[in-house]
Amino acid sequence: MQHATRRCPAAHPDDPTLCAGPVAVTVLDASNAGAQGCEHHAARLLASLDGGRVYALPDAPTGAAIRVFTTADTLRPFCWVDGPRTQPSQFSRAENRTPTAADSRPVAAREAATAPLAFPPRQGQSGDVPS
Known part of the structure; x- marks a missing residue:
């Protein structure tokens, strides 16, 4: 399912939700491949990865990476399915x-x-x- 609205790179193509705020963090997987994203999609991506990590971008709001990490902890992987x-x-x-x-x-x-x-x-x- 492709969405017409442009979304951050961390948004999964099948996830129907829109971005919530600006791109603020980078999520890396276990092999260091990464995607930058808004806090909303970054948390969803991180929840779906095994061994993922999150880092705030230099201009990110204070606490962005911590918010993504703690939100991802409570989300089920591929929560839109x-x-x-x-x-x-x-x-x-x-x-x-x-x-x-x-x-x-x-x-x-x-x-x-x-x-x-x-x-x-x-x-x-x-x-x-x-x-």
């Missing part, structure tokens, strides 16, 4: 760390135990990347 998520790599890092009161296993472990595989893992974990 609907469907059941059954594997730990398909949940946010925060969900994978946080058990509930009723079950001491993290959310991803509980849901993975009861549902079939239906969504691709994070980019970099299996080589399969949604396009």
